[in-house]
Structures are given as C-alpha cells and as structure tokens.
Amino acid sequence: MIKRLLPLTLVSLLLAAGMARADDADLGKLEFKNSCAACHGMDGKGGTEMGEFLRIQPPDLSQLQKNNGGVFPTARVYNTIDGRQAVKAHGPRAMPVWGQRYTDDAAQVYADPLLGERTVRVRILALIDYLYQLQRP
Template sequence: MGLIWTTGHAQDEKVDVGKYEYINSCAACHGEEGKGDGPLAGVIETGIPDLTTLSQRNDNVFPLARVYEIIDGRADVQAHGSRDMPVWGQRYGMEAAEKYFDFEYDSESVIRARILAIAEYLHRLQAEE
C-alpha cells in the first residue's frame, strides 16, 4: 500500500500521496493509468512511454534510481535522450520556496519526498506478467 495520510476532517478522508502527486504532475501526458495516453500525449512528438511496463522493460525489476532521476530532471542524464518532460525537481523546489518562505525547511527533503511518492505510485502501477 502506498503512503497515505489523513486530512484531519470529521470524516477522516484518506489521501494517497503518490497518486495525488502523479495525477497533478504526470497524468496530463502519461494518462491517469500511466499508459501514455494522457490528453497532452498527442502534442508531444517523441511519444509518451507506457509507465506500467517499466519493470517489464527492465528484466522485471522496477528501476527506482532511473525513475527518480528522470522525474527530478536536474541532473543531465545522457542515456535518457532529449528532455521533453518538465524538470520536476526544479519546479518542486520553486513551489516549496513560495509555500514555506516563512519557515526554515530543507528544500531537498521536500523535493525528494514528492518525487519518491510518485516513484512509489509508479511501482504500484506496474503491469503483472
């Protein structure tokens, strides 16, 4: 099961953090189910990968480090080819700076938590063989 937190409301609604981050940051291109069929997929010429087959394409091992690096995007990884995808690490850092400017915080921890939540959710989306 993924990382879940409660909202503290009377009904104690549970939020799936990984799914929340994925839907808000990735689904426009990759689709709600990760199949590469999001509403913006036809706009990007290079094609959008099916994220449900990451493990299958990696000898049935989920490539966590590679997924993390691709989502983060701040390090230039030559093997990944062109950078059509947004640099989420940079964007998450800017959002944290805007949100937490009155507080002392570690921006890398905020960035890392959000990226790992997405990666964990992608791990749950992997197709069964």
C-alpha cells in the same frame, strides 16, 4: 527545539487535512495526477489527449519494470523525476514540464532548507511508490 518542530508540525497537519478525502489518500497518486497524468494518463500507459500534441509520445510507465529485466529502476526513475536525468519531452533540466516541484530549487521556498528538502524527497518517493504500483507484467 520547538521552533524547529513547529514548521514540521504545520506541514504534517496540512498534509493530513489534504489527504482526508478518499481520492487524495495516496500522496503518490495525487502527485502523479497533478504532475504526470496529463501526458501519461492515470494508468501510466499514455494515450491521453495531451499526447496527441506532443512530438514525442509519452512512454508506457506501467512497463518500466518489465523493460528493465523485471527489476523496477528506482534510481533511474528518481533521477528522471528530480531532473538529473534529462528527458527530452520534459524540457530542459532547468525547467522540466512540471516546473521546479521536484528539484532542490523547490526546497528553497521553505524558510527551513532541511524541511524543504524533506518535502521534495517525500513527494518524489511517493510518486515512485505510485509508479511501482502501476507496474504490469
């Protein structure tokens, strides 16, 4: 039992230490900054310098809910982030633009597959929560 709790405790402590700064207090914001903001901007609206180099312009992520009849498309967003729903601009599903960070392959990095899967899911759900907060009418 203790052997199973030790990795989880260590990850929790590392996450807590990493979130100590005010800018990093929101895990979803940190995930967005590290994985999405270069193309979508921190406000999610696109129009970044990186966007000038892209053949397909990044969509305005602050309008996901509005463009879906007023309902935030949680399942579609989850499937887009984890690579199940292909997005041409993100590259092939085997290697989306952010690499394997949000796929089941990322879970293989951990000695405990269950811990790895949970970590990936926490990252994705935190990112989805941040995207939800970005929604504008």
